[in-house]
Amino acid sequence: MDKIIGFIGCGNMAQAMIGGIVDSGLISSKNIYVSNPIVEQLDLVRSKYGVNITKDNREVAKVSDVLIIAVKPHICDQVIKEISHDLKDDVIFTSIAAGKTIKSLEESLGARKLKIIRTMPNTPVQVGEGMSVIANNDLVNEDDLKTIEELFGSFGRVEYLEEKFFDGATAVSGSSPACIYILIEALADSAVRAGIPRDKAYTMVAQTVKGTAEMVLETGIHPGELKDKVCSPGGTSIEAVAVLEKEGFRSAVISAIKASAQKSKELSENNN
Numbered sequence: 270m271d272k273i274i275g276f277i278g279c280g281n282m283a284q285a286m287i288g289g290i291v292d293s294g295l296i297s298s299k300n301i302y303v304s305n306p307i308v309e310q311l312d313l314v315r316s317k318y319g320v321n322i323t324k325d326n327r328e329v330a331k332v333s334d335v336l337i338i339a340v341k342p343h344i345c346d347q348v349i350k351e352i353s354h355d356l357k358d359d360v361i362f363t364s365i366a367a368g369k370t371i372k373s374l375e376e377s378l379g380a381r382k383l384k385i386i387r388t389m390p391n392t393p394v395q396v397g398e399g400m401s402v403i404a405n406n407d408l409v410n411e412d413d414l415k416t417i418e419e420l421f422g423s424f425g426r427v428e429y430l431e432e433k434f435f436d437g438a439t440a441v442s443g444s445s446p447a448c449i450y451i452l453i454e455a456l457a458d459s460a461v462r463a464g465i466p467r468d469k470a471y472t473m474v475a476q477t478v479k480g481t482a483e484m485v486l487e488t489g490i491h492p493g494e495l496k497d498k499v500c501s502p503g504g505t506s507i508e509a510v511a512v513l514e515k516e517g518f519r520s521a522v523i524s525a526i527k528a529s530a531q532k533s534k535e536l537s538e539n540n541n
């Protein structure tokens with residue numbers, strides 16, 4: 270892709286996205302610009318990926334065709350005001366901030382009427398297996414959407430979703446990796462308890478989680494049916510399922526995602 274991609278902010282999520290883009294080969298690292306106040310973080314991405322780095326957000330804003338705001342939601346407004354006059358007229362202005370609505374981004378941009386993409390990716394973008402949910406304002410055209418789809422598609426799957434669903438999407442695809450890592454830790458601890466060496470336990474568990482997810486994606490079979498195929502009558506799996514049901518596993522997950530979506534809603538209310 271022959272575009273300049275800029276990142277304002279170079280923390281966990283920007284680093285994961287940069288890693289995903291560079292590894293995919295879609296964009297040359299010389300076409301990626303990154304700004305951040307912390308020099309150590311900049312040095313890290315430059316040494317790992319060979320991207321252009323600067324402490325000056327405005328420098329990145331000036332050159333970017335797609336500008337990605339990757340700072341914490343509460344400082345978005347301040348950063349956008351700092352760079353708004355430097356942005357190109359046809360920049361695709363993209364935010365990954367949780368709870369930051371398109372309307373509030375438009376307000377922060379003030380007189381600048383720009384193409385805006387609101388997206389919620391997740392950290393697995395780093396290994397090309399991300400999930401990015403995308404919404405846009407009216408100024409974004411078909412070509413822009415193709416650009417965004419190609420960019421975000423370079424490190425995982427992309428789904429367009431009406432913005433009203435973003436609180437749920439933030440919880441389900443943005444935050445849920447945290448829950449899945451806990452599941453992986455718990456399963457690995459159980460393997461260790463059964464005497465399996467810890468390094469082998471993580472490989473066994475992570476591959477099992479990956480394979481299980483692939484079964485859902487590739488076969489399109491309902492997860493309940495896939496679960497039933499695992500559980501032999503009178504066998505081992507149904508014993509594990511019975512304990513999860515007794516301990517309220519499903520209900521704990523549903524409550525966790527509800528709390529996460531509620532927090533996204535609160536962030537929207539407090540940052541708009």
Ligand SMILES: NC(=O)C1=CN([C@@H]2O[C@H](COP(=O)(O)OP(=O)(O)OC[C@H]3O[C@@H](n4cnc5c(N)ncnc54)[C@H](O)[C@@H]3O)[C@@H](O)[C@H]2O)C=CC1
Nearest residue numbers: 278279280281282305339340341342365366367390391443
């Ligand atoms: N971590 C995740 O899994 C996901 C995070 N997000 C969103 O991504 C955004 C960033 O999150 P993380 O990367 O997790 O946070 P982070 O704290 O790791 O990164 C934020 C970065 O912004 C930098 N920064 C602070 N002030 C700045 C300024 N004035 N100008 C430029 N850079 C500045 C910080 O030095 C830091 O490197 C948040 O809005 C979050 O809601 C979205 C999807 C997933």
Ligand SMILES: O=C(O)[C@@H]1CCC=N1
Nearest residue numbers: 366367439443444445
């Ligand atoms: O925890 C957070 O606020 C960010 C947004 C989605 C995932 N991590």
